[in-house]
Amino acid sequence: MADNRSSEGFGRRLDEHAIDAGATEPELPDGLVDSGVYVDGIRQASPMSLADTFRCLQQLDDAMAWIGLRRPGREQIATLAAEFQLPDLAVEDAINAHQRPKLERYGDTLFVVLRAARYLDERDAVEFAELHLFLGPGFVITVRHGGTPDLAGVRRRLEAEPEVLALGPEAVLYAVLDRVVDGYAPVVAGLENDIDEIETEVFGGDPNASRRIYELSREVIQFQRAARPLLKVVDALTHGFDSYGTDEELRRRLRDVADHLTQVVERVDGFRHLLQNILTVNATLVSQAQNEEMRSLTAASFEQNEEIKRVSAWAAILFAPTLIGTVYGMNFSHMPELGWRFGYLFAVALMLAVCGALYLLFKRRGWL
Numbered sequence: 001m002a003d004n005r006s007s008e009g010f011g012r013r014l015d016e017h018a019i020d021a022g023a024t025e026p027e028l029p030d031g032l033v034d035s036g037v038y039v040d041g042i043r044q045a046s047p048m049s050l051a052d053t054f055r056c057l058q059q060l061d062d063a064m065a066w067i068g069l070r071r072p073g074r075e076q077i078a079t080l081a082a083e084f085q086l087p088d089l090a091v092e093d094a095i096n097a098h099q100r101p102k103l104e105r106y107g108d109t110l111f112v113v114l115r116a117a118r119y120l121d122e123r124d125a126v127e128f129a130e131l132h133l134f135l136g137p138g139f140v141i142t143v144r145h146g147g148t149p150d151l152a153g154v155r156r157r158l159e160a161e162p163e164v165l166a167l168g169p170e171a172v173l174y175a176v177l178d179r180v181v182d183g184y185a186p187v188v189a190g191l192e193n194d195i196d197e198i199e200t201e202v203f204g205g206d207p208n209a210s211r212r213i214y215e216l217s218r219e220v221i222q223f224q225r226a227a228r229p230l231l232k233v234v235d236a237l238t239h240g241f242d243s244y245g246t247d248e249e250l251r252r253r254l255r256d257v258a259d260h261l262t263q264v265v266e267r268v269d270g271f272r273h274l275l276q277n278i279l280t281v282n283a284t285l286v287s288q289a290q291n292e293e294m295r296s297l298t299a300a301s302f303e304q305n306e307e308i309k310r311v312s313a314w315a316a317i318l319f320a321p322t323l324i325g326t327v328y329g330m331n332f333s334h335m336p337e338l339g340w341r342f343g344y345l346f347a348v349a350l351m352l353a354v355c356g357a358l359y360l361l362f363k364r365r366g367w368l
Contacts, residue, residue, distance in 0.1 A: 031072040033144075034155065038064045041162030050076070054083055063138065066172060068151055070144045077143075084139050087111065094132045097145040101229040103236050110135040112173065112233065115226035116180045118148040119190035126187055126219045128226060133176060135169040142176065154179045167247050174253050177234070181257050184227060184264045191220060191271055195278070202282045205289070209282055217275045220268060227265050234258045313362035320358060321351035 037045045037056045044060060047053040050067070057065045069076065074095055081091045090111035093099050099113045112133040120127055129146020142151055154175050158165040165171055194216055201209040234257060241251055324347060340346070362368045 031069050031076055033068040033070045034152065035065065035067045036155070038066065038165060041158075041164065041166030043159060050079055050083075057138065064140065064168060065138065066140045066142075066155070068142045068144075068155070072143060080134075080141055084134070084136055084141070085109070086134055086141075090132075090134065094134075094143050097130045097132075099130065099132075100225060101233055103233040108136050110169075110173070114176070114180050114230065114233075116146070116149045116183055117187045117223060117226055118183060119187045121190070124190070124194060126191070126223060128222060131176070131180065133173060135173055138169075140169045140172045142172075149176075149179050149183050151176065151179070164249065167250055170246060170250055173237075174250055174257065177230075178253065178257050181230075181261050181264065184223075184261075187223065188264055188267050191216070191223070191268075195271060195274060198275075198278060202278060202285065205285070210279075210286070213275060213279050213282060217272070217279070220271050220275060224265075224268050224272065227261065227268060230261055231258075231265060234261060309362075309367040313358075313367040316362070317355050317358045320354040324351050324354070 032048075032050065035047045035050070035053045036043045037047065037053065037060060039060055039062060044063065045056045047056050053065050053067060057063055067080070077091055077095055080086060081088075087106035087109060090104065090106065090109075093111070093113065101115050102113050104111045110133075112135070114131040114133070116129045116131055118127045118129070119125075127146075127148065129144065129148045131145070131149070132143040134141040134143075144151070154172075158171065158175050164175075198209060198212055198216065201212065234254065237254055238251075238258065240246070246254075359368065
């Protein structure tokens with residue numbers, strides 16, 4: 001192992017500036033979250049800048065640099081690309097982000113895109129973040145576009161297992177993969193709880209259930225887009241075991257990651273089918289409620305029409321004597337009926353006859 005004194009001018013020692021287990025990642029200048037140079041899995045230096053990292057890496061034999069960045073600028077990425085000869089296409093992807101999970105090999109350099117997820121209890125929503133990794137001989141670069149996952153915990157875990165970290169950049173990749181997949185478990189639990197709540201709302205007749213189903217379905221689809229392509233990434237790494245001489249311990253760890261990821265994908269697929277069924281049930285219940293409402297409105301309208309018929313019929317019956325009485329009440333001088341002895345009886349009889357005829361007519365038609 002190289003002499004530790006050779007790196008004193010380039011950074012801080014791990015034992016002097018160790019990160020507490022419960023602490024968050026320290027925020028360093030220029031988007032640099034943390035930088036460590038390792039020999040045989042043991043941190044030899046913690047450079048404060050990229051330039052110090054490059055010098056320290058050249059100073060130590062058989063060293064590996066692990067550089068962690070968060071939302072780096074184009075100039076910072078360009079510096080890393082020039083130093084480690086990163087492929088232009090991968091660098092452009094790392095700058096622009098918005099990539100789906102994938103794995104690409106460019107000679108000795110491996111470029112991996114991961115999509116981490118975190119469930120927010122206060123909002124009942126899923127937050128997604130993008131993570132890019134560059135791996136090559138003697139270096140690992142992690143580029144985060146978001147607040148998750150907390151790679152400080154991954155670094156602490158690997159530093160506590162120097163024999164694993166000594167296996168090189170692949171050990172870091174598998175540890176990050178494990179952290180991302182482990183982060184899916186709380187998301188699955190949160191989505192499952194949301195689906196249970198939606199089922200209660202649907203059968204409880206909540207009018208906002210449809211909107212929440214659509215919102216949750218969108219989150220499930222986004223989760224699928226984050227987790228399902230990761231199966232291809234893990235599969236590609238698995239098929240490269242023999243070609244790249246992957247250590248047996250790393251193989252075991254990746255197989256464990258693959259098992260957990262498969263379970264997550266299967267459960268998320270089940271969530272999507274379940275939400276489709278819930279949406280169908282909700283649509284059926286809404287349709288039934290609308291039909292019940294329409295039947296109630298129709299019955300009310302029918303009753304109202306019957307009342308209108310009765311009122312109209314009696315109005316027509318009462319209108320007949322009013323009309324006859326109005327005619328005979330005009331008191332004109334030349335009205336033959338005014339001087340007729342039976343004129344009054346004739347007028348009353350006419351009123352009764354007309355009213356009786358109208359009553360029988362409306363009765364026959366069911367208006368009375």
